[in-house]
Amino acid sequence: MKRFSILAITLCAICGSAFGQQALFGGQMPLSPEIHADKTVTFRCMAPEAHKVQITGDFLPTKKIDTPMGKYDMPGVADLKKDEKGVWSFTTTAPLAPELYSYTMMVDGASVTDHLNVYTVRDIANVSNYFLIGGGKADLYKVNKVAHGTVSKVWYDDAKAGLTRRMTVYTPAGYETSKQKYPVLYLLHGIGGDEEAWMDLGRASQILDNLIAQGKAKPMIVVMTNGNISQEAAPGQTSDNLIVPTLGLPKTMEGSFEVSFPEVVKFVDARYRTLANSQNRAIAGLSMGGFHSLYISINNPKTFGYVGLFSAAIGKEQKTGGSNEYIYDNFDKKLADLFAAKPKLFWIGIGNSDFLYKDNNAFRKKLDSKGYKYTYMETDGGHIWRNWRIYLTEFAQKIF
Incomplete structure (x- = not known):
């Protein structure tokens, strides 16, 4: 089990670079995140040996946790589903409002970034991916x-x-x-x-x-x-x-x-x-x-x-x-x-x-x-x- 988990994390970590090389030679690279015309978003991860892949981000419903300073809103969690090729995916159930969003993935419980998404940001010691849904106030956050x-x-x-x-x-x-x-x-x-x-x-x-x-x-x-x-x-x-x-x-x-x-x-x-x-x-x-x-x-x-x-x-x-x-x-x-x-x-x-x-x-x-x-x-x-x-x-x- 431990060997499989390590392998899954490794595969998720290298998926961006491996498929990036394929793309140079005409191969097809999974896209993540994929922002659809209706503003729903699909996230993907290549981890064929993983047993469970999840995503957590501020576009999901929050959950409250107790802290020494009171209740704190934490980002929700959603499960990705694996297809026959070993690609895990999750699509939001509703369009996302204009905003700058951040997220990370979890592969068999280990937190990893989405290596198909090169855009990351550090908050203290936490590194997350981000993406932007344009329109409204979010256009102020764009270049x-x-x-x-x-x-x-x-x-x-x-x-x-x-x-x-x-x-x-x-x-x-x-x-x-x-x-x-x-x-x-x-x-x-x-x-x-x-x-x-x-x-x-x-x-x-x-x-x-x-x-x-x-x-x-x-x-x-x-x-x-x-x-x-x-x-x-x-x-x-x-x-x-x-x-x-x-x-x-x-x-x-x-x-x-x-x-x-x-x-x-x-x-x-x-x-x-x-x-x-x-x-x-x-x-x-x-x-x-x-x-x-x-x-x-x-x-x-x-x-x-x-x-x-x-x-x-x-x-x-x-x-x-x-x-x-x-x-x-x-x-x-x-x-x-x-x-x-x-x-x-x-x-x-x-x-x-x-x-x-x-x-x-x-x-x-x-x-x-x-x-x-x-x-x-x-x-x-x-x-x-x-x-x-x-x-x-x-x-x-x-x-x-």
Whole structure:
């Protein structure tokens, strides 16, 4: 049984390369995923010796699991069926709505990517395939025939961390050939993420390119930092080289990153042609990044004129007696100082089944009790990139 399982996984892993070679010489290669005209989708895997092949992805009905932070929506699972040639397949029972979807396969219980699909994305240590059903909002996630911005990986000295660290910077189309100054959006990732997350999973450059081309967002610089202050850069890009990505990095929500952030702003203003004032500076982030955005903004009330909290991990600070905990002290007073500075926009987005929904609702009640004005967006679903792409799309159209 074990021998058969290993063989099945091996066959599934090599099916893409083996059939790719056949295709060069006129052979026929199974297609996966195959998007049909009616927007149903068929997935395939070559594993003739396997006993069971399944697929899990965010296009399937979710299932709830219990976590230490509450109930969490996990992607559903579906079984593939094997034909006489040893090709396993599954076709969705209904058309899929326009969206960017991700999935993986399981061969006799072992998780594998679909090697017939070359498009993969990493989320922390999980690698998934993805595909896109066009139309509606999903067209913003595509590379379209519009003017494109430039994406750079930029190293800077972080004195607070004692490290040279990396950020991702998007400059809009025309930046290199003009003398114009631009507003800046600081866009922060969630726990376990890094400076690549918003580009790879969030489709930030595609969204900004398309919104700017349509005249729905102003040309802006977008700075995506690495919120793990103990880390130089994304896995594979550090002096530690090929480390294993992990969720539980030290010094993520104990004040260090928030304390260091003013130095990031100074670096960006010195290196790029920015409009260096609060009316042209925004900060937003998802989950841990929303937590960081909240505390960075209230500790620097005159720095950011726009604040966005996307499924923010409100109230999750880690007080361990460290020297940076003052960042979390006097919350109500600091919040009052921020709103006294009259931010142009304070924006909150959350999914109605997000495990952080109650925390965000309690925070909104606090804002309501104080008469602080904010904009609120509630969407279906949980703590997922599908929602965060929507929030970025909405927020980007409201700033500057």
